[in-house]
Amino acid sequence: MRFASSTASSIIFLTATSRRRFYSASAFTVHNSFSELIHRYDAFILDQFGVMHDGVNALDGAVDCVRELYENGKTLIILSNTSAPSQAALQKLPKFGFDETHFLGAVTSGEEASKYIRQTFGSQPSSPSKALFLTWDASDVNNPRLTATPQRFLQECGHVQVASTVEEADFLLLHGSEVWYRGDSLSQKSLKRFIEEGDLTDLETILQACIDRSLPCVCANPDFVVQTPEGGQAHMPGKIAARYQELGGHTTLFGKPHKDQFLACIDRLGLEKSRVAHVGDSLHHDIAGACQAGIPSVFVTSGIHASQFGTSFGELPGIELIDQVVTQAGSAVPTHVVSAFRI
Incomplete structure (x- = not known):
């Protein structure tokens, strides 16, 4: 199995005190809070495992983040590699504390x-x-x-x-x-x-x-x-x-990183790709697939790649380490980076 590849560029520090850091040719930004991204897009395509929950419990801050996005008029849709039917994925959300009505729907590989x-x-x-x-x-x-x-x-x-x-x-x-x-x-x-x-x-x-x-x-x-x-x-x-x-x-x-599943979400949303961002924790599946589909992406570092960063949940890795992990993945470069899906 092969994935699209890209290479991260050298790092540019804009200011010594900036809370947001930029990479040159790859042009992805690193953010301390998801709140910095809310008003950049009209809709968000959300991965489940590693972003919203861990299969048993909602991840810290995720329920509040979904509520905040919904209350700000953002349209939300789930894109998941779960082998379950879409309706089953939606019906399980209240178990984790999410409001099912906050989502337009779900596209699942199953x-x-x-x-x-x-x-x-x-x-x-x-x-x-x-x-x-x-x-x-x-x-x-x-x-x-x-x-x-x-x-x-x-x-x-x-x-x-x-x-x-x-x-x-x-x-x-x-x-x-x-x-x-x-x-x-x-x-x-x-x-x-x-x-x-x-x-x-x-x-x-x-x-x-x-x-x-x-x-x-x-x-x-x-x-x-x-x-x-x-x-x-x-x-x-x-x-x-x-x-x-x-x-x-x-x-x-079926499922991520294949671009058809991402494009199915875009069709459901009825928006231009540039107005939608996909939020995921896998460089190989989420970020690579979003890049193939031409959709902006938000990489969550506290998910499946957390062991590579050696950070605790919600702790933002150092700039050099993010650059290294993205480059080593060789699959795609995200548009934005956050530590967790929380405000």
Whole structure:
């Protein structure tokens, strides 16, 4: 998987006491508070994990920031790599303390993937397709990655059933990365070593068997890793999709950084791109995708890249370190940088 690349330039200090710092050719600004950006744009496209919440709790200041934007007449829409349907993502917001009515809607990778599956594999009621289904563990009701149950996702996919073996599958479906679901929770196989450590050993045999049968793969969540509420990392379906591609498999992915999802948000908003900014914490997915779509972006440093900065939540990294991390990512340069999504 490759992403668009750009290189950050040398740093220019405008004044010794300036609270806002500028980079020359890359021209991105660093801000101490999101309040400095409110009146620059008419609408904001918001990432969820690492910006608004951590899957369990709202991040500090995020609820107030959403309320402030809404009260200032800004239109808000969510763009998320969650494999859940868009409506499910919106319905979960009150759990974190957000007001669902403050958002125009949501565009999720799961919603786009289910539409594709319905059209490509699930359109024939007389002959349902079968999916080798890697998904989330629905037996844990407190699972932070479980925005909607696997069964609800399958309902959105049309006439698709779950394959119990590779041999009876028509395609490989990467909805989650915790279990291989074979029809019920008792027969599902845990992928614990992968989600916790990124170890693909338990998956290699499955993936190779799918390759041998030339099964196409659909990935409903292209993320490689996400931050856990405890501050660690969980390994995601996008990493499995990348391995499947390395083995020679054909994979169709949905979500960021693909520009179609960003442009879908712009269509919903009905605004010029220059009047909209995307807020995200991943240089590879959020910032790269916004750049590809020609949309201004706000990079939140306290998210998935926090370990590279070595800063605590809400602490703004030094200018030289921001420049270094952006350059090393080699994916895109943001328009603005903030430590957290808060006023």
